[in-house]
Amino acid sequence: MAGQVPDECLSACPTSNNIENSWRRMFETYETDYKNNVIQFLDFRNNNLCNLKCRSCGPMFSTSWSSESKRLIINDYDPGTLAEIDLSQCKEVYFAGGEPLMNPQHYDVLKMLIAQNINPSLIYSSNMSVTGYKDQQVADLWKHFSNVSLQASIDAVGKYAEIVRSGTDWATVEANLAWAQELTNVSLRVCPVISAINIWWIKDLFDYFDWMDPADFNPVLAYANSVIGIGCIPSQYRPELIAVLEQSKFKDKYNIQQALTVLREPVLTTHWYQFLAQQLVLDNYRKEHWYDNLPIKHNIYTESLDLQSNE
Secondary structure, X not given: OXXXXXXXXXXXXXXXXXXXXXXXXXXXXXXXXXXXXXXXXXXXXXXXXXXXXXXOOOHHHOHHHHHXXXXXXXXXXXXXXXXXXXXXXXXXXXXXOOOHHHOHHHHHHHHHHHHOOOOOEEEEEEOOOOXXXXXXXXXXXXXXXXXXXXXXOOOOOOHHHHHHEEOOOHHHHHHHHHHHHHOOOEEEEEOOEEOOOOHHHHHHHHHHOOOOOHHHEOOEEOOOOOOOOHHHOOHHHHHHHHHHHHOOOOOOOHHHHHHHHHHOOOOOHHXXXXXXXXXXHHHHHHOXXXXXXXXXXHHHHHHHHHHHHOO
């Protein structure tokens, strides 16, 4: 409001040639009469209700994770807030979570927009495991909106999807993807999180979505220096992974290029065994088989013997 670029925006745009202008371009669509406090963009992620326990996630963003870990972290909002929001000039609503399609208050927002004859663009970040909540089906409400963008959070396909995103039923996800493609007012995008958890099977993901326009395939890269970041992967496994990324139809996407950069940088060796230990603990606790499906598991076994003999 003061015409100054916040420090947070400066640090978030390090590659921009003109930081101030890039910051303004982000917000000029939503220029608002602040005297009347009329909202034009609503980011609605009011709780962490979720039916999955994705390995790249945690208790803060999933009640299923929270329940499993015995950490009762439930984010929610004041129900009275919604009635006080003026959405008469709203142009865009973004729903995330948790899983927004199992969030009952998300349906309240849609019903309020419909009742007031407000038709903003709707954007969702969804795991595609559900299309409704109890007796409410989102298709009954979406038909009142002309533009729905569905960003599918899918990190792997087939049996690997059921390991990487625990609780996934791939047949259901596949059916929901097909359903979404039939809706004329819905545009489907796929937004996988690339990490050391799923990169071993990413070629299957690329092949499955080979029909998709690259513009609609928007991967996210897990923070390279985190435990699950691809920066922890040992150098001997990187050439094959680099080849898969370079040969992909989606190789020119920004975060694919960033992944290639990380895989060509020095290895964060201290994280590798911490990462493996984390996945093995989850396998044991959940009776899952991430490690059993890992294509390099025999190599890891022999490397562990070498480590033992060198002590």
